[in-house]
Amino acid sequence: MWSLVTSTISVAVGNVIPHYLLFLLSTILVLTPLDPAKAAQDFTVFRAQQYDYQGVNLGTRASVMNCESQALSSRLGNLEGAQVPKPPVVVICAYYDAMSAIPSLAYGSDANGSGVVALLELARIFSRFYADASTTPKYDLVFLLSGGGKFNFMGTKRWLDQKIEDTTGLAMLDAVTQVLCLEGIGTARFGSDLHVHLSRPPKDGSFSQRLVNSLKLAAQLHPFPLNNTSTESSSVHVVHKKINLNQELLGWEHERFSIHRLPGMTLSSWPSVQVANQWRQTSLDGGPLSHFTGSASKSSRMRGAVDPVVLARNTRVVAEALARVLLDLDMNESAMNTSALIAEEVSCAFRIVILLVYFLSSTSLVI
Template structure:
């Protein structure tokens, strides 16, 4: 049967060119149509933050993307996916894409962001809060640069001015509210000796990180440094409280909170549980002061942020005095100052964690190397620990963005430990010299321990949306605190489903597909050709008799004349 069919087609092609053309064109279209798209590439993208806090929406509100790609230099960006690299990023270009109702924005980041020039890093960190300040309908994604993605970007950049062959980006996702995800906090204590009604010193640090994209938020300095310092202080004072001779008359309470970047929700719920429910309270005793540790891994200064200056003769004033004396006598190169800022309840978010305690009338401070809460270093995806500052210095490059300098973190930890010890053991009143160092030899601060904790914390993103109840971060912190403290407990904080204070959204990490395709004008031209062909075929069928007679006349051989 197949042999007969092949003979028929062979004879048809040899004897009739118009018939050959009519059959050949559809065959070519059928064979060519299923060919795969050229230059297809699948890559991971990270969506910009999307959350509601106190009823106010923040970040991008959409995740649907199936558009043609263009660089930001193109004249028309409407319903296009705008691709730009971090080195070319600016707020003006970003706003241009939003004003022209772009279909989406994809910002390509280098794999190792800590190697970027300082001016570019600083500029982007300052723009992150601006990008999150209001809700954005346009989907905004971040992608890590690789060779294929860079090649696609180069092709898009080349084709944008000419509107030639372009790139189509596709990634359709379904958003879902995830407000039921719980925040956690951990607490443990070292009990003092000498009676039941002992003053309590509370040491606090929040463990979550924040940035414009949750899956890129590692928080090395903010607040990996604060958590590592708290664990090291727990280790040092647990050893002091082991021996009767050095067992002080203060209770030490260590508290690690979640939701710190979302208006300190974990701290708020912990205070409600321990101040409003007297049956299981840890704070009904005499609280000497609360010291919050936040962003302490760098800098040439220490700043004690207070909402109310401490009065002379109080434990709070004693801590301030001891911090000043330890810095002046043991680390004269370090600058220390007290920064006074009143709590502004009209603001949407609190400035520092100690303000949560101040609202409940508990004496509290925040110690940080940052002089202001508004600095971009506290909430940036540039706060990573992939390249050490010493490596950049050896390469002749300045430090890029926030980072953790282990020497300075170790120094700051020792300053806090020495000042706390002088307060707890009342060493100044006993006439102990200010330059006498307590934590030396076997009791000294271990820089390796601090380094291992920071490395572990920055090995994974710690955005609050990503840390569920089974998170290894919380489990490991609980284990570490349990090595040094007693009565370590884990508590969960869930948002009220009826009137939640915070609402998180998922689908923050997805796969995106990019294809190199022909421009839209090519599709229009192809459609016109197909329509014309079908029109010709329709007319040929309707007038087949006339067409057949014409073909017979053309193809019939002329009779020979003698």
């Protein structure tokens, strides 16, 4: 009986749909240039919920699944300081992946390609200081590129968990003096000011307080570019936000370190967590170079919110502030407060930054 019903349905469908349409659809599927893995956002599948180590729900059965298998990995580099017993450690970190409602458009030029570009430039700049024994600071610099930044900073959490389980890693964490996270520093959409996000106010005389003061000074020494002929002074604002352990999602990457009682801060152009969450998951942040003319005054040279001139300037501000603290320069001397230590010619140039941004945003970095 079932075979008779099936045969009847097949005949009915065959009478309604022309046979040549079946061959046409098959031909289109064969000749189409679409990648099935990148077209995963076109359909919704049911998948098992995912959990972190504490059993907190991080997924949903009705969410979009990417067919590609993604590995969560972090990259680590370090510059060894002067040969002193138990040298203090400064960690500079940024996450490298992106998230969007349309995975194939998850470029993440500003969130967080700008942070990755700044981290790479800082590593290049300070490698010159550490190459000469006369200018080598006493601090060890650790550069961390973490994955899973848009997934509640899971890459940073995994890296910390691995360090805690290892004796050598635990000793390194005990020596951490400061953690500086970089995110969303390549745009002037929210003004020329930078924001330092902290979980608690820094103590007097601590590395964090000296770094904040140096950032404020560096922002004055490196004016904000308006166009080719004029500049604008900018300031650095400190924003305090306590960690709410009752919330599943953290607001900033440095909160992962603050949970382990490591002094951390996030430097960003975004004034608040609400603004940050909007830009972390947008599909309008990035893409390849659109109208590059070589002129440093046209912000239309990039797709998305990243302006390479702004990103280069903000990177110089971070490099200037870090250099002053790492080299223990006295901010009370007026001569040291009127001239920049990091010159524009020897630091991050516009073309270097624009090439790095193009390289990082040329393909989607969806998690």
